[in-house]
Amino acid sequence: MPYPSFPPRRTRAGAVAWLWQRLAGWPLARLWRLARLAGALVYRFSRREREVTRRNLAVVYPALAARERRALTRRSLRHSAATMLELGHAWMAPPARVAAGIIAVHGREKLDDARRDGRGVIVLAPHFGNWEVLNFWLSSHFPFTAMYEPPKMTALDPIIRHGRQRQGAALVPTNARGVAALLKALKRHEAVGILPDQEPGWGSGVFAPFFHRDAYTATLLPRLVARTQARVVTGVARRVPGKGFAIHFLDADVRVYSTDDVTSATGVNACVEAAIRLDPAQYQWEYKRYRKVIEEQQGRADYRDFQLY
Structure with a gap:
């Protein structure tokens, strides 16, 4: 696959692409040291990321003392900064170096056993650790298909596509055509990836508990399972700071196989919770996971006051 041309460096997209390319040559230990500085700056100057993280943690871990919650917020933003800084590594560094990390x-036997039994595998990949490294590993070892939505900076689309597809992954759109492609891949006994913790649009999900608080959760999974009898696992690339990544595949909560949407969605959220327990600081807590609860109950998309909390 030919490498895409970079947008002009004078543009915002060009500056981002240039930074990824430069950081792709850095060792992971050096990137982690930079992330410690970047995370501290985000905590100090980015009120949005700091407050959303802090308030999400207040919902999920209400028993934590304020001091402990601040410390966890700092660690979480450090890991989120590391993920952004590592994108060049995952997408642009020589494949042998990414694999060595x-x-x-x-x-892994969970995926091998399912395919040996003539079943496809659905990998639930939450926003934990570095999910781009997980994509790299999966597409290096299995026929792998994942949904893809182009970035808001359209000039970066060819670069991101190239990075995600360079080991053979197939990217499909987030629409009915993409769902059809996932079904075909599963019927070929291949692996597909789904983001289990991204809020879908209204009408494409149900409310199900996530750490004992309802969150709007997609209902795509039970439809895929019902039509393909695929096996479901949770997959993450847990960061080992300064050293590399450990890939984990976890058995899915049995409720994901239910044909009832709410039961299945509850199982999906339980899978995300199990992944988070590996290291709570590595989850992307700055994502507004409970936003649609507020939209529904308050009738407006105001996440700033967190009145439901």
Whole structure:
């Protein structure tokens, strides 16, 4: 696959692409040191990321003392900064170097056994650790298909596509055509990836508990399972700071196989919770996971006051 041309460096997209390319040559230990500085700056100057993270953590871990919650907020923003800084590594560094940074793989047999039994595998990949490294590993070892929505900076689309597809992954749109492609891949006993913790549009999900608080959760999974009998696992690339990544594949909560949308969605959220327990600081807590609860109950998309909390 030919490498895409970069947008002009004088543009915002060009500056981002240039930074990814420069950081792709840095060792992971150096990127982690930079992330410690970047995370501290985000905590100090980015009120939005700091407050959303802090308030999400207040919902999820109400028993934490304020001091402990501040410390966890700092660690979480440090890991989120690391993920952004590592994009060049995942997408642009030589594949042998990216592979060398994956220092352990736990649970691969779950995927191998399913395919040996003539079943496709649905990998639930929450926003934990570095999900681009997980994509790299999966597409290096299995026929792998994932949904893809182009970025808001359209000039970056060819670069991101190239980075995600360079090991053979197939990217499909987030619409009915993409769902059809996922079904075909599963019927070929291949692996597909789904983001289980991204809020879908109204009408494409149900409310189900996520850490004991309802969150709007997609209902795509039970439809895929019902039509393909695929096996479901949770997959993450857990960061080992300064050293690399450990891939983990976890058994899915049995409720994901239910034909009832709410039961299945509850199982999906339980899978995300299990991944988070590996290291709560590595989850992307700055995402407004409970936004649609507020939209529904308050009738407006105001996430700033967190009145439901």
